[in-house]
Amino acid sequence: MQRTSSGNRLHRALESLRLRLSRPDALFWPAVLGLLTGLAAGVVIVAFRLAVEGLQAATLPGHGENYEALPIPLRLVLPLLGSVLIGLLFVRFARGIYVLGVARVMERMEYHQGHMTLRGFVLQFLGAAIAIVSGHSVGREGPHVYLGAAGGSLIGQLLTLPNNSIRNMAACGTAAGISASFNTPLAGVIFALEVLGLEYSVASFVPIILAAVSANALSVAVFGSDPVLRVAPVVVTSLTALLPVAVLGLLVGALSAAYIQSIKTIAGWGKRLSFFTRVCLAGVIAGIAGALVPEVMGLGYDTLGKLLTEPLTWGFLLVLLAFKLLATSASAGLGIPGGTIGPALFMGAIVGNLVGVAAVAVAGTEVDQVAFFALLGMGAMMGASLQAPLAALTAIVELTHSPGVIMPGMLVIILAALTSKELFGKDSLFLTTLRANGLDYRSNPVVHLLRRSGVGGAMNTRFARKEQHLTREQAEGLVADGPEWVIVEKDGGPAYLMPGIAVASALSLTPDAQEIDLLAIPGNRLELAPIHLQATLQEALDLMQTRGAEALYVQRMIAPGISHIYGVLTRERIESAYRY
Secondary structure, three states: OHHHHHHHHHHHHHHHHHHHHOOOOOOHHHHHHHHHHHHHHHHHHHHHHHHHHHHHHHHOOOOOOOHHHOOHHHHHHHHHHHHHHHHHHHHHHOOOOOOOHHHHHHHHHHHOOOOOOHHHHHHHHHHHHHHHHOOOOOEOHHHHHHHHHHHHHHHHHHOOOOHHHHHHHHHHHHHHHHHHHHOOHHHHHHHHHHHOOOOOOHHHHHHHHHHHHHHHHHHHHHHOOOOOOOOOOOOOOOHHHHHHHHHHHHHHHHHHHHHHHHHHHHHHHHOOOOHHHHHHHHHHHHHHHHHHOHHHOOOOHHHHHHHOOOOOOHHHHHHHHHHHHHHHHHHHHOOOOOEOHHHHHHHHHHHHHHHHHHHHHHHOOOHHHHHHHHHHHHHHHHHHHHOOHHHHHHHHHHHHOOHHHHHHHHHHHHHHHHHHHHHOOOOOHHHHHHHHOOOOOOOOHHHHHHHOOEHHHHOEOOEEEEEOEEEHHHHHHHHHHOOOEEEEEEOOEEEEEEEHHHHHHHHHHOOOOOEEEOOOOOOOOEEEEEEEOOOEHHHHHHHHHHHOOOEEEEEEEEEOOEEEEEEEEEHHHHHOOOOO
């Protein structure tokens, strides 16, 4: 009996929580859920990094990124072995889930209310780990974003929270993924804002900030607070130093366009092949690139560290750039489930180092400024390829802890983004990936507004449920209760919605009638359709349009075969959420 009482209290508490979370201005409980999502994402990302770095340390000589020390035959075969494992894993278990990473998060947020699957979570974890360890030219940031977003989404689905809350938890996981990847919590928040196209509001961004902070704190507790990339503080001493910065922006914008186009072209060509054939082909290309230029294999943070600390020779930089572009485009375009953000940063650093070396030779720039140009190249490439300039700028500021990078960073990132978007007509890397795989993504501000509210926060709870035929005594009792709406039952279920005042009018006009037929009363009656308590206002409006319904009743199954109606929702009530 005590256990039943406790279960009832928990059930009532969850019901109350769901209704509170349906409101667009809810703050306390979304903040708690944001914190929980950040911690969960942090645990997953730490586990992913430990698994990958542990396997690399166990298989690679010297240190975990030392693919250069492997013999050429092994560098040639290792990516192909990884591709075979990935192909077998996905062919057996994917069931159509072949696009993962940030692009998948965007698609699930736009068309599926942020709902993600445990299957996709496991495939991303295992597939990305195999890809990185086997030396494919991919990053870990995209998988981190997907794992964080999927973790938040799965927690929300487990608690059967409203869809507006599930979407926000997925956004929290996105911010947590970037935050824990680079030790850049603010960049994680801005990334979620720009890439997912979220509308800023205190209610939605307090949870996202808490998620980024908590995931970052957990990552720091395990891996330490040292920055992922060590870069000396930067200061621009004269306006003449901005000329090579501007040149760098233009070059990186062109490189970004080439990067996006190469992935699009390879993905379009690869659609004619089976998934297993595609990933095996990616393994062959990655193996050849790794055998010739081993620095392109894996995450490449060791080589990236050199690009950020010392000038390298032109010949080596150009060869490295060409093979990195080829290997990454093949991996991303042919379906290897790794990230594309890390390789973009890598290529940006190469171009930055090239421009820095040229500035030293032509303009007499000091040698130690080469690292400064490499850093700016990273930010420019991230901003241009992702079309997320503010997130890129925030990332390089947090990486350097130097406000001196802000002004040149703004210049180089905006120039690169404009060059890629306006001069070459390229969308972001993630949109290109989605469309190359037959998916789409559209962003509408009104739709975003409707998604922020659950039906539970907008429904009218002043209603009564009555059968079509009532005695006069029953009708008078109904009028005495004063409901605003009456749900009329027909054929064993809700069929119509009518104003409660119409019943009072009918009673006054027919003083001698002993039976009242609710469907015979003159007045406005709206055809009803059911909608789940979990739905958002956007889903409610879509349902009205597809079903031709004029109103909805909000329900949720509380026991097998038993549904409880929580309220009613009219089109006018939905439209009042966004109309002035």
